[in-house]
Amino acid sequence: MKNVFDCIIIGGGPAGCMAGIHLQRSGFNIVLIEKERIGGSLHDANIIENYPGFPAGIKGLTLAKKLEEHLFSIGVKVIFDEVLKIKFRGKFFDLVCKKGNYRARSLIVAIGLVNREKWKNKRIKNIYTRARDLKSWRNKVIAILGLGDTAFDASLRFSSASKIYLIGRKIKAIKALVEKVKEMENVKILNKDVLGISESKNKIIIRLSSKKKIEVDKVLICYGKKRNNAIFPENIKSKLRKKLIEIYPGLFIAGDFAMPEKRYISIAFATGIMAAEGAIKYLRGEK
Ligand SMILES: Cc1cc2nc3c(=O)[nH]c(=O)nc-3n(C[C@H](O)[C@H](O)[C@H](O)COP(=O)(O)OP(=O)(O)OC[C@H]3O[C@@H](n4cnc5c(N)ncnc54)[C@H](O)[C@@H]3O)c2cc1C
Numbered sequence: 001m002k003n004v005f006d007c008i009i010i011g012g013g014p015a016g017c018m019a020g021i022h023l024q025r026s027g028f029n030i031v032l033i034e035k036e037r038i039g040g041s042l043h044d045a046n047i048i049e050n051y052p053g054f055p056a057g058i059k060g061l062t063l064a065k066k067l068e069e070h071l072f073s074i075g076v077k078v079i080f081d082e083v084l085k086i087k088f089r090g091k092f093f094d095l096v097c098k099k100g101n102y103r104a105r106s107l108i109v110a111i112g113l114v115n116r117e118k119w120k121n122k123r124i125k126n127i128y129t130r131a132r133d134l135k136s137w138r139n140k141v142i143a144i145l146g147l148g149d150t151a152f153d154a155s156l157r158f159s160s161a162s163k164i165y166l167i168g169r170k171i172k173a174i175k176a177l178v179e180k181v182k183e184m185e186n187v188k189i190l191n192k193d194v195l196g197i198s199e200s201k202n203k204i205i206i207r208l209s210s211k212k213k214i215e216v217d218k219v220l221i222c223y224g225k226k227r228n229n230a231i232f233p234e235n236i237k238s239k240l241r242k243k244l245i246e247i248y249p250g251l252f253i254a255g256d257f258a259m260p261e262k263r264y265i266s267i268a269f270a271t272g273i274m275a276a277e278g279a280i281k282y283l284r285g286e287k
Pocket of ligand 1: 010011012013014015016033034035036037038039040041042044045046047048049050081082083084110111112113131149150153154231254255256257262263264265266268
């Protein structure tokens, strides 16, 4: 069979990139498969302010670009394709992708998380779950659902909107972000639940728990991340909840997918290198 690798890394976010860099330097025949863009969720982040060495912060997009440059400069092979299924074949893992099929002796899954799409009604346009998909916001009224770090980060990104409503039960974001956003004159924080979303005359109507309604142009949903296990065989899905990095001999997980409650770049890097170390030991036949 063509396309047989020592290790395949699925996902080109920080965790997958870290794993790729470490395995490449260890001399293995590897490939990283990414369905969209190298950098993953960094494309949705505005300014990263907890990245050591950058006290003034670094833009998410800049860091994504730097990761991409790093991968290519050391010769990591990248295939842009979407993995649809992982199949276990004795000592190999077979990957069924949209455009091709690949086989590996070991596998690192670093596919991040997906959003629960509660309000993403197909009939209503302009409801988004990723900041990168919201292409124009200048002079628009935007509702951001959620009061965590990503919601406050998005408010800073969309600062040229005419009005931003940040809606949620309780502020959970880090103090430094909250203070910056509270200085923005066009932001209003509403401590409410969203009861319903509908559309009327090209506007989105949000019904709040206070019985009040607000009218906006676009909605960004910033809560409810979850794992998407669909690519795994049934017998592996139950193991995902119980194990941390090595799920099955030769099969490792990393990043937000491994630790959905701890969504930080540094943790993605740490679990990425742990998964790569695990794969190296496995490939060498070490315990
Ligand atoms: C708006 C926002 C702001 C943030 N700000 C910060 C911050 O300031 N500081 C901080 O520490 N963290 C921040 N984070 C969190 C940080 O970005 C994540 O923890 C980190 O990106 C996780 O890396 P990852 O590689 O696990 O997953 P991701 O970055 O999500 O990457 C996963 C990759 O896998 C790919 N993929 C998924 N499924 C498949 C498939 N089937 N086949 C092929 N490829 C697939 C995706 O396209 C994606 O590129 C922020 C996150 C967001 C969304």
